[in-house]
Amino acid sequence: xxxxxxxxxxxxxxxxxxxxxxxxxxxxxxxxxxxxxxxxxxxxxxxxxxxxxxxxxxxxxxxxxxxxxxxxxxxxxxxxxxxxxxxxxxxxxxxxxxxxxxxxxxxxxxxxxxxxxxxxxxxxxxxxxxxxxxxxxxxxxxxxxxxxxxxxxxxxxxxxxxxxxxxxxxxxxxxxxxxxxxxxxxxxxxxxxxxxxxxxxxxxxxxxxxxxxxxxxxxxxxxxxxxxxxxxxxxxxxxxxxxxxxxx
Amino acid sequence: xxxxxxxxxxxxxxxxxxxxxxxxxxxxxxxxxxxxxxxxxxxxxxxxxxxxxxxxxxxxxxxxxxxxxxxxxxxxxxxxxxxxxxxxxxxxxxxxxxxxxxxxxxxxxxxxxxxxxxxxxxxxxxxxxxxxxxxxxxxxxxxxxxxxxxxxxxxxxxxxxxxxxxxxxxxxxxxxxxxxxxxxxxxxxxxxxxxxxxxxxxxxxxxxxxxxxxxxxxxxxxxxxxxxxxxxxxxxxxxxxxxxxxxxxxxxxxxxxxxxxxxxxxxxxxxxxxxxxxxxxxxxxxxx
Numbered sequence: 294x295x296x297x298x299x300x301x302x303x304x305x306x307x308x309x310x311x312x313x314x315x316x317x318x319x320x321x322x323x324x325x326x327x328x329x330x331x332x333x334x335x336x337x338x339x340x341x342x343x344x345x346x347x348x349x350x351x352x353x354x355x356x357x358x359x360x361x362x363x364x365x366x367x368x369x370x371x372x373x374x375x376x377x378x379x380x381x382x383x384x385x386x387x388x389x390x391x392x393x394x395x396x397x398x399x400x401x402x403x404x405x406x407x408x409x410x411x412x413x414x415x416x417x418x419x420x421x422x423x424x425x426x427x428x429x430x431x432x433x434x435x436x437x438x439x440x441x442x443x444x445x446x447x448x449x450x451x452x453x454x455x456x457x458x459x460x461x462x463x464x465x466x467x468x469x470x471x472x473x474x475x476x477x478x479x480x481x482x483x484x485x486x487x488x489x490x491x492x493x494x495x496x497x498x499x500x501x502x503x504x505x506x507x508x509x510x511x512x513x514x515x516x517x518x519x520x521x522x523x524x525x526x527x528x529x530x531x532x533x534x535x536x537x538x539x540x541x
Numbered sequence: 542x543x544x545x546x547x548x549x550x551x552x553x554x555x556x557x558x559x560x561x562x563x564x565x566x567x568x569x570x571x572x573x574x575x576x577x578x579x580x581x582x583x584x585x586x587x588x589x590x591x592x593x594x595x596x597x598x599x600x601x602x603x604x605x606x607x608x609x610x611x612x613x614x615x616x617x618x619x620x621x622x623x624x625x626x627x628x629x630x631x632x633x634x635x636x637x638x639x640x641x642x643x644x645x646x647x648x649x650x651x652x653x654x655x656x657x658x659x660x661x662x663x664x665x666x667x668x669x670x671x672x673x674x675x676x677x678x679x680x681x682x683x684x685x686x687x688x689x690x691x692x693x694x695x696x697x698x699x700x701x702x703x704x705x706x707x708x709x710x711x712x713x714x715x716x717x718x719x720x721x722x723x724x725x726x727x728x729x730x731x732x733x734x735x736x737x738x739x740x741x742x743x744x745x746x747x748x749x750x751x752x753x754x755x756x757x758x759x760x761x762x763x764x765x766x767x768x769x770x771x772x773x774x775x776x777x778x779x780x781x782x783x784x785x786x787x788x789x790x791x792x793x794x795x796x797x798x799x800x801x802x803x804x805x806x807x808x809x810x811x812x813x814x815x816x817x818x819x820x821x822x823x824x825x826x827x828x829x
Contacts, residue, residue: 349731368739376737386732390750399746400736445732452736 299358300325300456300487301346306355308341308511315341317511319355323504325455326485330498333508334534339491342508343458346489347378360455376404379449383461385441387433393420393444394429397451405452412451419447423477439470446477457481459490493538499523507531574812581805594789594798598806601785608703608781609771613764615707620714625744627719638715645712653709654773658701666693702774710767717763721756722748757825761818765811772807782806 301323308316316338323329331339344350346357348364348371357364359374388396397416401407407415420426423443433441442462449457459478463471475497482488482501490497498505498519505522507515507530515522515531526532584591626638645653673688725748733743753760775784782803790799 347735349735372734372737372739375735378735380732380735382728382732384728386728388729388732388747388751390754400733400738403742403746404737448736 298324300360301489302356302358303342303346304356304358306342306345306357307353308338308345308350309353314338314511316345316352319508319511319513321506321513321516323487323489325487327503328482328486328488328490328501329504329506330502331489331491331506331508332493332498332534333514337508338511339506339508340460341511343460343489343491346456346458347375347380349380372404376400376452377455379446379452379454379457381442381445381449381457381459381462383464385433385438385445385465387441387445387448389433392430392432393425393436393447396433396444397448400448401451415451416447419450420444422450422480423447424473437470438466439473442466442470442474443477446474446481450481456487456489459488459492461491461493463492463494495539507534509534571812574808578805578809581801585802590795590798591802593793594786594795594802597789598782598786598799598802601780601782602806604699604779605768605771605781605783608699608706608774608779609764609768612703612706612710612771613767615703616710616714616767617760619707619711621718623711623715624718624722627715628722642712642715645709646716650709650770651773651776654702654705654776657705657708658698658777662696662701662704663693666691666696698777699774699779702777702779706767706771706774710763710770714760714763717756717759718752721752721759724755725751754825758818758822761814761821765814765818768810768814769807 299322301321303319303321306316306319307314319338319342321329331342333339341350345352346359348357351366359378362370362374364371364374387393388399391399394413394416397419398409398412401412401415402409405412417426417429420429423446425440425443428436428440428444433444436444446462462478463474466474471494475494478488478490478497479501490502492498502519505515505517505519506513507517507522507528509530514528515526517527521527522531522535526535581591585595586592623638623641626634627642629635629638648656669688670692673685673690675685676682676688677685722744729747729751730743733747734740738746771781772783774781775787778784780788786799786803790796793799
């Protein structure tokens with residue numbers, strides 16, 4: 294069914310928590326290699342939407358297709374699809390009992406069944422790519438927030454994912470560390486990685502995003518380009534939101 | 542008056558204060574315990590009556606240590622399984638685990654030991670034997686023999702005691718494991734699952750290593766408790782130090798010697814183990 298250009302297809306997605314409709318009928322098609330940034334006020338359902346894409350939240354109803362394959366409730370299929378979708382969390386979620394190197398090699402060995410040597414080689418490669426190969430033997434507790442988040446990105450990249458999801462990756466960082474994480478994300482975007490990011494970094498939106506989705510109350514209010522968002526927002530709600538976050 | 546205060550050298554005051562505090566913070570209770578132990582050890586080496594009691598009672602030491610170590614090892618396995626069951630989303634597994642934990646924790650350990658050793662084990666073995674005979678009658682003698690090979694006469698009281706303690710402590714350890722697993726933030730499981738790891742893999746490689754590290758002190762404390770509770774197996778006539786001390790006291794009427802020696806033997810083990818647990822706790826904290 295799905296057009297092979299569309300690596301993520303979401304059809305009429307609903308996710309309810311009790312009576313709260315976190316995601317309320319969202320449909321999007323994301324093309325391979327595109328960078329899509331989801332913005333919106335807190336509680337607008339952007340994180341929930343992201344977490345439904347790799348089934349960390351089970352949708353109440355609706356369909357999700359990843360690279361032509363429909364997500365079901367079968368655990369095995371979901372595990373396989375998750376291995377193809379890297380996710381970066383707001384609070385990094387590194388494994389504190391493992392070194393940076395072990396964080397990056399664990400899933401490679403357990404899920405991809407790579408040998409220790411191969412996994413380590415890939416890990417060094419990815420740690421170099423995010424700019425901290427020298428921290429390979431450090432434990433997360435001895436890394437700064439920015440460094441932890443970069444290890445988390447390396448951990449996701451080591452699985453060779455087709456898609457990367459970023460859930461407010463810079464929200465928990467000190468201002469001077471935001472840039473080092475955004476730089477890594479920009480590089481990834483330039484290399485053609487398909488990315489879906491929940492983020493309010495407008496600099497990133499301007500320079501890296503292909504599309505911007507503005508959500509409010511679980512619905513997509515506006516789906517546009519960065520240019521369209523900044524220069525020609527269609528809805529009053531979008532204008533109000535932009536004026537609030539661009540004021541400073 | 543004011544002048545008197547001014548003549549006091551502030552450095553000396555601070556020193557005096559801190560040495561006073563140091564004195565106050567010393568583990569006097571430990572010194573006291575130590576003195577009691579020294580006194581009893583001295584009595585054992587110098588006094589014939591105490592010496593005779595000790596020589597007799599220490600023959601039960603191997604049984605006490607063996608019972609404790611084996612029961613505790615099995616209890617760890619039961620506890621881990623039941624702890625995982627308690628957090629399982631599977632309704633059947635969850636309820637079985639809950640039933641086990643609540644049932645065991647609602648009955649006194651002494652009663653459980655009687656029950657498991659004298660009712661639980663025999664009934665279970667009889668069922669298995671009957672099943673074996675039924676298999677043999679129906680022409681599968683080979684499998685039948687597996688179930689009839691062990692009869693109730695073959696299962697010694699010490700084995701029953703170990704089973705009873707293990708089943709009992711498993712329920713208590715289950716709650717420790719459950720709490721340990723639940724103390725790990727949700728993001729850890731999510732991160733592991735987002736990398737494609739299964740629930741089991743995430744548990745094994747990500748959650749349990751952290752959880753077990755967190756509960757090590759609690760597990761240690763329960764081990765100390767198990768050393769003490771192993772004395773309950775004496776009601777099954779298992780010849781641990783408590784049973785041997787009872788026998789000695791009963792036959793010689795030297796109750797004082799027997800029970801003082803017995804108490805100090807337990808104390809020596811439990812205090813040393815408790816100090817080890819404290820050391821472990823401190824080390825875990827500094828390495829956090």
